[in-house]
Amino acid sequence: MPRTPTDDSLGWPWRYPEPDARQARDAARAPTPYDETFDASGRLRADWEPLVTQLRTLGLDELRRRWDEARRLLYEHGVSYDAGGGESLARTWNLSPIPVVFGPPTWEPLAAGLAQRARLLDRLLADLYGPQRLIAEGLLPAELVYGHPGFLRPCAGIVPPLGQFLPLYAADVIRGPDGRFAVLTDRPQAPSGVGYALENRIVLSRSLPEAFRDCGVQRLAGFFRTTRDLLRQLAPRGRDNPLIVLLTPGPYSATYFEQAFLAQYLALTLVRGEDLVVRDARVYLKTLAGLKKVDVILRRVNDDFCDPLELRPDSFLGVAGLVESVRAGEVAVVNPLGSGVLQTGAMSPFLPAICRRLLGEDLTLPTVPTYWCGDPRSRSYVESALGELVIKPAFPSGPVEPVFGRELSHDALADLRDRIRKEPSRYVAQEHIDVSVVPSLAGLAGDELAARPVWMRTYAVVAHDGYQVMPGALSRVGGPGARGESKDTWVLASGPVQPLSLLPPPSTPVELSHDESDLPSRIADSLFWLGRYVERAEGTARLVRTIAVRLSDQNGLSDPDLATDLDPLLSMLEAQTYVRRRLDFARDVPGSSSEWPRAAQRGLFGAVFDTAPTGTLRATLAETHRIARTLRDWLSLDAWRAVAHLDQDLRRPIAPSDPSALRALVDLLNRTVTLLAALEGLIAESMTHDQAWRFLDIGRRLERASHVVGLLRSSLASASPREGPVLEALLDIAASATTYRRRYLATLQVCPVVDLLLCDETNPRSALFQLEALSAHMTHLPRSPNTPRTPQQKLVLSVLTELRLADVADLCSVHADAQGTVHAERKRRPLVALLDRVGAQLPALSNSLSAAYFNHAVFTT
């Protein structure tokens, strides 16, 4: 799976170039970075005094102990950030125990500057998607708009709700050696990271409660409350109780954890594009209970990926028809579609003049000096100073890895210069700034303090009276061994702090809720299939194990006898895994060659380890893993771990030629079966038995019923003289051998076996048992009030009745046909007929459930 092609990354790892010889040489003339904590004479700055006093009281050992505790908290919360390289590298969040502190005199001008920039960019967007006066007046090169792939022409002329083009704003901010703040990058698209800032705050305020209290730290909750209020106000036509969703690119997104966390904190429904559908220019969420109108979409999908009809046709992350719905004023998207056009460093040289034109004010918070190479004068400067600058693409289409000129060799510099000369307008260059430093725990054991460079991502949200800047930030430190360490950022209050939290205080009783009707259809769908795949994997593993045991322990059987015993089992395996040709070969050869057991063995290993066809054990477990990944929020950590292990195990195939291969295979399958049982237990015991669980169990029951019907169909269709081994295997595979032995001792006969596996409602492995369970589930599924019986209920009922009324003795008889002749192959016609009828109804039930609850194929309101 490729990385999600959206700019949802935090723009990390933020790197601080490693010192090298040249740098050391330059160090003499390089300016000293601004020290946030100590002034030039080495005295502690006043803002830091309360914190440092507290830290000194704690002592380094205690601080480290609390640091460990904080890390455990983060691990338990499952906070992760995928810095690239996919799922397996998703790392636990690395939080520093020492926050960054700003007092009001430092913070307030910065916040005012950020608010002004947000106002400016909002008006700039209004112009670009409106009259485009700035271009006509020569204040902005047309090329930066017309040549920007992020300028979304279908969005031109659309005025977003309340006229807000930029409801949310984020900026990466640094402080230079002169002690002045500057913006490194504006983040107007779908700002990420604010959830991490919140998580940092929650964890750090718990590990340093004394310091947090004494310092008078401003709370973040006010910012989030404004955000939540804003989202509500943006709902079209002022709907009272609007449905607000957070649109995520999905679990492959680098910041998925944060999105899920934020959705929970702001009480939004976390959805993916496929959860939504546009009908009559309105956006709906597909839920179990039907379609629900969506009023506001907080998006974490880049705007160009949001609608495959009018924007990028190759996107699978969006909703077809969304732009038309926005145009019709039926839904608010935050930030509005089109804001990505500001995602370029190339506009920043023009911002001061634009600010005077649009706001009639001077820009107070500057950008780090940035040069757009499309401007000839800027380009010649960039070419001459390339070795000192930081080079970035002018129109980034994804996460950006800046190039530090000072890290390049002579040849690499010349090469870069050539590329810039060829297409100058595609590059911007930024002055390299020695950013301010803060104290951080360093050293291998984390037992010394060191000054580390710090970058901050800051956030603003539009409120009634202008932009409200979050009093805090997501700070990151660089330098040797920092490993993407992040810091909480404390902004001190000038007066008493109003305690405020959006998290309900532990003492207030929460509103009791058992309602799950809003369960997104996709979740129900995934749980259904998870249930099916886990069960399918178990069935296949048990079947293969039985065959492997027979093959390895031949009990002195001759090959032809073994072949006769195994033939029906191989048929079952074939039917289940679709591994046809290899097994055919194994079954053709018996008797004719001593190669037979080895051929059978190869076929067997193929059915386990091959990645294709879709029915092999490995493919089944890989699919289980894939589905489980889309359900991370729904599975406990232990369940998730079991799924990951199951998948991992099968990725190391055992070579069939190995002399102990069969033994090893049986060991592996024993482990697989145990893990699968553990997984089922973990899921069943840790989920509340609500609709979500119900769909998981429906999948499981349906699969188990199909499995047992399939087993009987492929093994007992016709009577043969040597049925003992097959019956034994059947009981084995269906995990019913113990029950059988207890009831009938060692006498193996077809009738009691069929009875036990098909019609015994007390055997949790029998088909009837599954149907009884399904029948109970069906009565609890949502339906319209005037439907006495849903199509799914009818289907289950017809199978259930058939199984309940079945006469097992009659079923198992080998029937003569109408002419009274017993056929040579001795078919069990009544049994086959019953199994075929049931075997056809079960997939029909699966399809019918999909249509009614997952796809919402027919639009009814």
Place this chain on the structure above:
Amino acid sequence: MKLRVVHKTTYHYAEAVPSSHHEAHLAPRDGRGQTCLAHAVRISPRPNTTRERRDYFDNRTLYFGIHESHRSLEVVAESDILVHDREHSMLLDKTSWETARDVVTLGRQPESLAAYEFVFGSPYVSADHAELLEFARPSFSAGRPLLDAVADLTERIFGGLTYDPDATETSTPLTDVIQERRGVCQDFAHFQIGCLRSMGLPARYVSGYLSTLPPPGKTRLVGCDASHAWISTYLPSVGWVDFDPVNNMVPGERHVTVAYGRDYGDVTPVRGVIVGGGRHGVRVSVDVAPIAMD
């Protein structure tokens, strides 16, 4: 001349489509030598939603959504257009291509700014194909009048590319066309647009119809005309001038303009996003016939 165009697009899906969204550019524009007298679109099955708007380039754009299960979709657009023979005296204009380029690049007049948009790369035609620059350059000797140079380029594309209706799917990447030097009218147009943009000149994609007149003595064949595409470039003080590289000509009264944009993607006649449906086939037929003047 008065023409009636019947443009029929039919999709067949292997499996049922429960829901689909479409966008269509089928209504002929007014102006520049033509007037759209009547236009109607029939869609079957009947859409649950239809909405008409003007897109960024002021083309009439139709959105429609169907939310009932269907196995086929038919879109029939019927338009009556009055086409005047265009004024060709402008073709004598001697403005050099460099001047034309600079007026567009440096000008701030609304019209030249509007033209400037078409200098930049677009999803189907980027502005920086080295091969296209190389191909275009011989036509653009220093000081040569723009129209002269573009006519020469048109002729060289006409001679250098093979018209091959089987050569491409509807969405052939331009790099393939450059490689293979063959394609349909859309590929010719993209090729020429790429050439012009590589020279820093504005070029837009024109989607429309061509009435193919029958040879003398034979009756007109019905349905053999396809939807057509050509290009347009901008001449300051005159305006947009069309060239048809497939037929090596300056479009006249046999060309009907439907829409224009930066490339095919902006003005695709009918496109859609469907749920399910499996494999699908699409058939397009266009019938252009002269009708009696009132």
